[in-house]
Amino acid sequence: MRNLEWEERLLEIAGARTLEQLSSARETEQKCLQERLADSPADKVIVTLNELHDALIARALMLAENDMARSGFGAPPVPYAYMLYGSGGRFEQTMHSDQDSGLIYSDASDEADEVRNRDYFLKLAGKAVEFLVVIGYPPCEGNVIASNPQWCLSVKEWARRIDHWFAEPNWENVRYLLIAADGRPVWGDRTLAELLRDRYFNDLVRHPVIAHRMLENTLRHKVLVGVFGQLLKERYGEEAGSLDIKYGAYIPMVNAFRLMAMQAGIHETSTLDRIRALLRAGALEENEAKEAIEAFTLFLELRLYASVTEEGGRIVGSGKIPASRLTKEMIGPLKKALKTGSKMQRKVQRELQYRFGGR
Missing domain, CATH: 3.30.460.10 (Beta Polymerase, domain 2)
Structure with a gap:
């Protein structure tokens, strides 16, 4: 409308x-x-x-x-x-x-x-x-x-x-x-x-072999969720207790779906549009796409709550959610979304390593 x-x-x-x-x-x-x-x-x-x-x-x-x-x-x-x-x-x-x-x-x-x-x-x-x-x-x-x-x-x-x-x-x-x-x-x-x-x-x-080089770059940022599902927060300094939502959640999913889309010949640039196009192309199952859209939409929302600093008279986002904003109501959906992000990273890694003989 x-x-x-x-x-x-x-x-x-x-x-x-x-x-x-x-x-x-x-x-x-x-x-x-x-x-x-x-x-x-x-x-x-x-x-x-x-x-x-x-x-x-x-x-x-x-x-x-x-x-x-x-x-x-x-x-x-x-x-x-x-x-x-x-x-x-x-x-x-x-x-x-x-x-x-x-x-x-x-x-x-x-x-x-x-x-x-x-x-x-x-x-x-x-x-x-x-x-x-x-x-x-x-x-x-x-x-x-x-x-x-x-x-x-x-x-x-x-x-x-x-x-x-x-x-x-x-x-x-x-x-x-x-x-x-x-x-x-x-x-x-x-x-x-x-x-x-x-x-x-x-x-x-x-x-086609360049996909292997792209994979190395794509996996540089890991999703910040531990093996037991715990959030991997900042441990030291002024930002102790905060969560790096940009590089620990958002960027890993951006990277994963960008690479998947490129390999499928998808020209979309929006991550959500890439997920939907991957579903239409058969590169994602319906439940995978649904989970990915829910997780990524949450990460987009949380980025709007990231702390900001002033540098040279300009407001600059830190990409980190302060500990004070990580409420109990937020933790459950966030853990679920991070697990989805981690699963998508592993999916991309498996598929490309299979294509390049496990290298």
């Missing part, structure tokens, strides 16, 4: 003329969503929150384009797409997610145009990143961001880079391949993003 009131608010964001208006809209809407968590299904709130992020980011890109034109650089010389990676690419951002982004633009007809395009889009990407910082999105600590020349490339440059990652699957390149698997366009020409995704999956088919 369409929510006309929400659609009107999204239209207001799309018409914002200043970064101050965007920042104010984000603060107001996120406060409303935080209040809704008390009496609304978490999955609905998360969908609305990510629609909000998309609208804010898209409008910031439009304002960046306008600023480039006013500064004498003109309009974009060729079509382009602004990409989101990480939780943004998976449509799983929290209230305080950072920027994981990239930019792809059409190929030039000659070398002079190629230089001109590269110069323009690096300037635009830098402006967009700057604007997004102003409205509350800190840059990615790992420098996976559109203002980084390595993540702002033409179609043919992106193709070469993806080919290189597949051809030389060292730890860093495999990490980039897993990041790229979550990429989706948030602004611009979506057909460019589709070209990139087609190239990616064609390379994946030609390099």
